[in-house]
Amino acid sequence: xxxxxxxxRAAAARYGPLVDEPYLATTVRGFANRPRTLxxxxxxxxxxxxxxxxxxxxxxxxxxxxxxxxVDAAAAGLLGAGAAAGxxxxxALGHDLPLFxxxxxxxxxxxxxxxxxxxxxxxxxxxxxxxxxxxxxxxDTAHRDRLAQAAGDRAVVPADAALPLSGGDxxxxxxxxGEDAALAxxxxxxxxxxxxxxxxxxxxLIHAALAYVDLLGLGDDERTLVVLPLYxxxxxxxxxxxxxxxxxxxxxAADPRPVAAPALLARHAVTHLDAVPAWLGLLVRDAPAGPPxxxxxxxxxGGAPMPAETAARLHQRFPDVVLYDVWGLSETxxxxxxxxxTPGAALPAxxxxxxxxxxxxRVLDATGGVQPAGRAGELQVRGANVTPGYxxxxxxxxTVVRDxxxxxxxxxxxxxxxxxxxxxxLKDVILRGGTNVFSVEVxxxxxxAPEVVEAAxxxxxxxxxxxAVAAAVVxxxxxxxxxxxxxxxxxxxxxxxxxxxxxxxxxxLPRNPTGKxxxxxxxxxxx
Amino acid sequence: MTHGPGDAPAIDPRLAAAxxxxxxxxxxxxxxxxxxxxDLQLDSLSVVELQVALERLGVRIxxxxxxxxxxxxxxxxxxxxxxxxxxxxxxxxxxxxxx
Numbered sequence: 001x002x003x004x005x006x007x008x009r010a011a012a013a014r015y016g017p018l019v020d021e022p023y024l025a026t027t028v029r030g031f032a033n034r035p036r037t038l039x040x041x042x043x044x045x046x047x048x049x050x051x052x053x054x055x056x057x058x059x060x061x062x063x064x065x066x067x068x069x070x071v072d073a074a075a076a077g078l079l080g081a082g083a084a085a086g087x088x089x090x091x092a093l094g095h096d097l098p099l100f101x102x103x104x105x106x107x108x109x110x111x112x113x114x115x116x117x118x119x120x121x122x123x124x125x126x127x128x129x130x131x132x133x134x135x136x137x138x139x140d141t142a143h144r145d146r147l148a149q150a151a152g153d154r155a156v157v158p159a160d161a162a163l164p165l166s167g168g169d170x171x172x173x174x175x176x177x178g179e180d181a182a183l184a185x186x187x188x189x190x191x192x193x194x195x196x197x198x199x200x201x202x203x204x205l206i207h208a209a210l211a212y213v214d215l216l217g218l219g220d221d222e223r224t225l226v227v228l229p230l231y232x233x234x235x236x237x238x239x240x241x242x243x244x245x246x247x248x249x250x251x252x253a254a255d256p257r258p259v260a261a262p263a264l265l266a267r268h269a270v271t272h273l274d275a276v277p278a279w280l281g282l283l284v285r286d287a288p289a290g291p292p293x294x295x296x297x298x299x300x301x302g303g304a305p306m307p308a309e310t311a312a313r314l315h316q317r318f319p320d321v322v323l324y325d326v327w328g329l330s331e332t333x334x335x336x337x338x339x340x341x342t343p344g345a346a347l348p349a350x351x352x353x354x355x356x357x358x359x360x361x362r363v364l365d366a367t368g369g370v371q372p373a374g375r376a377g378e379l380q381v382r383g384a385n386v387t388p389g390y391x392x393x394x395x396x397x398x399t400v401v402r403d404x405x406x407x408x409x410x411x412x413x414x415x416x417x418x419x420x421x422x423x424x425x426l427k428d429v430i431l432r433g434g435t436n437v438f439s440v441e442v443x444x445x446x447x448x449a450p451e452v453v454e455a456a457x458x459x460x461x462x463x464x465x466x467x468a469v470a471a472a473v474v475x476x477x478x479x480x481x482x483x484x485x486x487x488x489x490x491x492x493x494x495x496x497x498x499x500x501x502x503x504x505x506x507x508x509l510p511r512n513p514t515g516k517x518x519x520x521x522x523x524x525x526x527x
Numbered sequence: 528m529t530h531g532p533g534d535a536p537a538i539d540p541r542l543a544a545a546x547x548x549x550x551x552x553x554x555x556x557x558x559x560x561x562x563x564x565x566d567l568q569l570d571s572l573s574v575v576e577l578q579v580a581l582e583r584l585g586v587r588i589x590x591x592x593x594x595x596x597x598x599x600x601x602x603x604x605x606x607x608x609x610x611x612x613x614x615x616x617x618x619x620x621x622x623x624x625x626x
Contacts, residue, residue, distance in 0.1 A: 278572060285579075433572050463549075463576040484556045491568040499568040501550045
């Protein structure tokens with residue numbers, strides 16, 4: 001769906017123009033004058049703006065020159081603690097400076113971080129560790145015991161030893177990693193119960209971030225508040241990577257809860273925020289009344305549809321903030337499409353806007369034919385922001401990314417004006433806050449209970465405009481339902497976000513004519 | 528708001544009904560010291576949903592200190608305080624016949 005390519009906005013023009021380049025067996029449009037790696041990006045920022053604030057975090061505030069030196073120390077620390085270039089390093093870290101530094105340090109040291117989601121259970125971590133086979137395990141004090149539990153008898157290195165933020169030097173640090181080297185792995189649950197791990201690269205992050213710089217017209221006075229976990233792809237591209245491109249500053253929130261946000265937005269003169277609808281719903285509900293933060297200009301959100309009421313209340317409460325709805329996946333390093341919301345003007349249902357700079361979107365029918373404008377099918381994305389694949393899973397990678405086109409698992413249509421609408425999800429996934437819950441994974445856990453013969457897990461509306469997890473189970477003859485035990489089982493195996501709120505017992509699961517479980521009917525009959 | 532084992536409040540049947548209605552939690556699991564997250568497996572969004580449901584009954588939980596309401600007993604105290612402060616007694620909630 002290419003057309004006339006509009007001129008790049010603001011600082012993005014400095015890294016342009018967009019030029020054709022080969023990538024993933026296809027041709028994509030890349031920013032011609034981009035830094036090639038996160039390492040090069042940070043060096044450039046440190047040379048250009050040495051004394052500007054780069055990051056404000058609970059642990060410390062650093063200028064770009066100081067951040068550059070901290071990354072030297074951290075890269076040397078990782079290599080000194082037992083990782084070698086090309087190795088994976090598992091990190092279980094809270095919302096603070098060490099986790100912020102990790103992607104830069106990995107680029108500089110040539111290692112790959114397995115970014116562990118701290119809301120997941122140790123059992124989930126164990127599955128990811130056995131797949132990623134990290135050479136080094138790093139945790140802060142708060143996560144050390146849980147990582148040790150997940151890692152069996154392996155040693156966990158404290159974060160202050162493996163990621164020192166001062167005292168290192170650049171000698172001996174390998175900076176030879178190229179732009180397609182794996183900087184990080186982000187795990188998502190798969191339909192087989194085996195975690196799949198999306199490869200995050202410098203090429204992907206920098207293109208995703210430059211698309212944001214262009215979309216939002218980011219300038220050199222940007223200050224972004226990071227409230228989403230730094231192991232999500234969203235903040236990694238929209239915040240951690242955009243700021244050194246423009247000379248702006250990331251504020252890693254000491255308290256990432258919505259109720260604390262207005263004070264932080266005002267105190268740190270924040271201009272830009274990345275969030276998810278569930279968080280924003282709580283912001284308009286719980287945040288103390290007061291004048292809107294004076295510098296706040298842009299808000300991007302994604303991950304789930306925004307309830308209309310939340311959007312209206314956001315506009316009421318923060319009238320000067322421009323909202324952008326972004327559709328993207330970990331596999332696109334963040335944004336694929338975006339749309340600017342106009343207050344009071346409702347968009348057609350499911351509209352997620354046009355592709356961002358350098359990205360193409362198309363629709364395939366069930367036989368793999370490209371659909372004309374307006375016709376529905378599976379949405380595919382192509383661009384320099386697409387992941388090269390999943391770690392250690394060439395078969396899955398080859399299925400999901402073919403000739404440079406990423407199959408998204410979302411059903412939608414591209415209209416004649418290039419606008420993308422999401423109509424349904426091919427993947428059986430429940431959008432719970434900022435986290436995806438894979439139905440199949442919860443079903444598998446429920447089925448491990450001896451009394452459960454069959455289980456179906458589906459999304460139902462929660463009371464906050466989002467989705468909650470519900471389950472229907474068929475029990476063995478004579479067995480009785482112990483919902484508490486089943487809930488605990490899911491919490492221990494996956495995490496509390498995946499625990500079904502309602503577990504109904506049925507004599508049989510409803511099925512459609514082809515024998516598939518009819519989750520639409522479960523949703524209607526057992527909400 | 529912590530408490531010792533000696534002054535554990537009784538669980539209001541209407542609070543129990545709300546927890547059952549929203550999350551299918553059986554009344555038998557509602558010991559005063561049961562932690563909402565660890566023992567009842569409620570995630571943070573579920574806790575907010577519970578707050579919203581209680582607000583409809585006139586019981587307000589201040590959001591600025593989540594540590595204040597960590598257990599079922601803490602919840603019961605908030606309900607007791609609200610009733611003592613003149614909130615009309617809680618209307619009964621319909622118990623779900625499922626689960």
